[in-house]
Amino acid sequence: MSHLTTPSPMRFIRQDIQSMHAYAIQNAAGMVKLDAMENPFSLSPELQKQLGERLGAVAINRYPGARVDDLKRALCAHVDLPSGHALMLGNGSDELISLLAMACDTPGASILAPLPGFVMYAMGAQLQGLVFHGVPLTADFELDETAMVEALRQHQPAITYLAYPNNPTANLWDAAVIRRLIAEAARFGGLVVMDEAYQPFSSRSWLTEMRSQPEANANVLLMRTLSKLGLAGVRLGYLLGPKALVDEVDKLRPPYNVSVLNAECALFALEHAEVFAAQARQICQQRDVLIHALASMPGVTPFPSDANMVLARVTDAQRCFDGLKARGLLVKNVSKMHPLLGQCLRLTVGTPTENAMLIRALPDCL
Numbered sequence: 001m002s003h004l005t006t007p008s009p010m011r012f013i014r015q016d017i018q019s020m021h022a023y024a025i026q027n028a029a030g031m032v033k034l035d036a037m038e039n040p041f042s043l044s045p046e047l048q049k050q051l052g053e054r055l056g057a058v059a060i061n062r063y064p065g066a067r068v069d070d071l072k073r074a075l076c077a078h079v080d081l082p083s084g085h086a087l088m089l090g091n092g093s094d095e096l097i098s099l100l101a102m103a104c105d106t107p108g109a110s111i112l113a114p115l116p117g118f119v120m121y122a123m124g125a126q127l128q129g130l131v132f133h134g135v136p137l138t139a140d141f142e143l144d145e146t147a148m149v150e151a152l153r154q155h156q157p158a159i160t161y162l163a164y165p166n167n168p169t170a171n172l173w174d175a176a177v178i179r180r181l182i183a184e185a186a187r188f189g190g191l192v193v194m195d196e197a198y199q200p201f202s203s204r205s206w207l208t209e210m211r212s213q214p215e216a217n218a219n220v221l222l223m224r225t226l227s228k229l230g231l232a233g234v235r236l237g238y239l240l241g242p243k244a245l246v247d248e249v250d251k252l253r254p255p256y257n258v259s260v261l262n263a264e265c266a267l268f269a270l271e272h273a274e275v276f277a278a279q280a281r282q283i284c285q286q287r288d289v290l291i292h293a294l295a296s297m298p299g300v301t302p303f304p305s306d307a308n309m310v311l312a313r314v315t316d317a318q319r320c321f322d323g324l325k326a327r328g329l330l331v332k333n334v335s336k337m338h339p340l341l342g343q344c345l346r347l348t349v350g351t352p353t354e355n356a357m358l359i360r361a362l363p364d365c366l
């Protein structure tokens with residue numbers, strides 16, 4: 001074959017992937033980072049030293065084994081796993097979202113979630129070749145029950161994702177509505193995945209429901225992550241639910257998806273759970289300080305939050321984002337993500353000092 005007619009190997013790369021943009025991560029060098037719902041507190045020097053020693057002793061020459069099982073057991077104890085339930089680990093929740101799409105990839109299967117929501121639900125569906133159905137929230141970011149029920153009946157999605165609380169709106173939805181949606185999905189055997197990435201900052205957890213009403217939640221899986229608690233760099237998520245269901249998803253997990261270093265870090269964090277719990281309490285207090293300050297600024301409307309972020313509408317989101325950036329503060333401009341988010345910024349709650357900087361800088365950026 002001549003040089004000119006040699007086909008490009010690109011022909012075997014899926015066209016939909018070639019048309020995609022890679023997940024964009026903002027460059028944050030030298031900035032106060034209030035864009036990604038990270039815990040702003042670093043480990044104390046004493047804990048850093050202890051963790052360093054622990055990690056140094058890890059058998060990195062071996063494939064992950066018993067230590068990962070130790071972590072699983074520690075997480076089961078941490079959440080007080082209800083009987084008849086099982087728990088599996090993911091390399092962050094993001095991996096679990098991919099595995100769930102893979103598990104449900106039958107002809108015609110689809111995935112449904114309210115919008116605006118976490119982008120990985122749609123991306124996980126798309127990459128697996130599943131159809132994604134987004135159902136708009138109401139203007140005040142509540143579930144549109146009528147539209148959700150209608151969409152469930154029409155599409156009978158394999159998976160319905162409900163982020164509790166939601167990202168980027170930060171609110172918890174009405175539990176009574178969720179109960180009815182779960183029952184609606186149950187009528188056709190649809191799974192409902194409650195995504196509790198922000199559980200450390202939330203006033204409610206669906207695990208309470210799963211524990212007290214196991215029959216009504218027989219089609220429900222619960223997903224959590226250690227990312228927002230303070231281990232975003234570690235990559236550790238977990239999925240729990242009725243054992244038979246979790247066992248099926250677990251078959252798809254790459255056998256060594258969680259490294260021994262991830263596992264050791266996560267075990268260390270669980271052993272020092274009180275340190276992270278205290279940080280979460282402080283972040284919740286700071287969230288209230290931030291919401292209060294935003295509410296007093298003319299032209300700024302903060303929305304209620306049960307997470308470590310605050311969604312706020314301003315008069316000109318781009319101008320505000322640029323102004324904050326010029327002052328060294330990086331937030332997330334979500335105003336183009338969905339029509340309901342017009343002129344909205346998502347502000348991650350930082351340390352008291354960082355939040356004070358944000359509160360001081362904002363009026364000049366409006």
Ligand SMILES: *Cc1c(COP(=O)(O)O)cnc(C)c1O
Binds near residue numbers: 091095118166227235
């Ligand atoms: C951040 C986030 C996740 C992803 O968590 P990782 O464990 O870091 O992959 C999942 N769901 C929601 C709603 C999130 O906001």
